Amino acid sequence: MQRLKDLNVNDSDAIYLKLWLQLAKSSKAIEQEMEARFQKNFKQSMSRFDVLSQLDRCDPEWLPMGRLANQLIASKGNITRLVDRMIGEGLIDRRPSPEDRRIIQVGITDKGRTLFKEMAIAHAQWSKSLLGALDLKHGKQLLSLLVKVNKAFAAGIDCQDVD
Numbered sequence: 001m002q003r004l005k006d007l008n009v010n011d012s013d014a015i016y017l018k019l020w021l022q023l024a025k026s027s028k029a030i031e032q033e034m035e036a037r038f039q040k041n042f043k044q045s046m047s048r049f050d051v052l053s054q055l056d057r058c059d060p061e062w063l064p065m066g067r068l069a070n071q072l073i074a075s076k077g078n079i080t081r082l083v084d085r086m087i088g089e090g091l092i093d094r095r096p097s098p099e100d101r102r103i104i105q106v107g108i109t110d111k112g113r114t115l116f117k118e119m120a121i122a123h124a125q126w127s128k129s130l131l132g133a134l135d136l137k138h139g140k141q142l143l144s145l146l147v148k149v150n151k152a153f154a155a156g157i158d159c160q161d162v163d
Helices: 011-042 046-058 065-071 079-088 110-131 136-159
Strands: 092-096 104-108
Touching (some): 011 046, 011 110, 065 079, 104 110
């Protein structure tokens, strides 16, 4: 395997490549651990937690399916099948939009709300246990930097700086 310096990658480009690699490794490790904990403790996935989170956030309003799909962090896979299974379990419900019956809306049920609250409390505790090695000062600094990274990434996508 060739090293970066053998590929004539300059130092600033190498820093950004290493930054991307560390972000990807961290994200994957944290996501896998959270997924395992949700499965073990709640028999639920990160995608299901994400759906409940989005619906709880806008409760008592209902979200159109397309908007829900766009807001999800964990999965962009087959949202319709995921929603169907969650409806079958009584966690969420679906209805035609009162304004436009062609649009399907989704809302959280009492059962889903209760499950989400339990999961959210556990998620907060797990996040602290996994990231708690960072003291509060460094945690706040990292959060600020990651917000900047996400904004820079979004701006870079918008620019589509392709040669």
